[in-house]
Amino acid sequence: MSEGPINLNKARKARAKALKRRQADENAVAFGRPKAQKRKEQAEAERARRDLDGHKRET
Known part of the structure; x- marks a missing residue:
């Protein structure tokens, strides 16, 4: 069972933060x-x- 009530505002912010962190990591790989x-x-x-292109056959 769960420990108690969940603060939905904190859960929403944590999910958004994780999404931004994942996007930043992808950008670091692409542009860094x-x-x-x-x-x-x-x-x-x-x-x-x-x-x-050199291996293409001429028609």
Whole structure:
């Protein structure tokens, strides 16, 4: 059984805080990279795209 009554206002605020923390963690992963790393990943993606285009057959 539960310990007692639940303060719904605190529960709502805790849920909103957890949601904001999760969003901040996702943003840190997406945008918290050094410029050199972003350029390297962009160059790798471009190289992969060119390699894939190079393997296409001409019709």
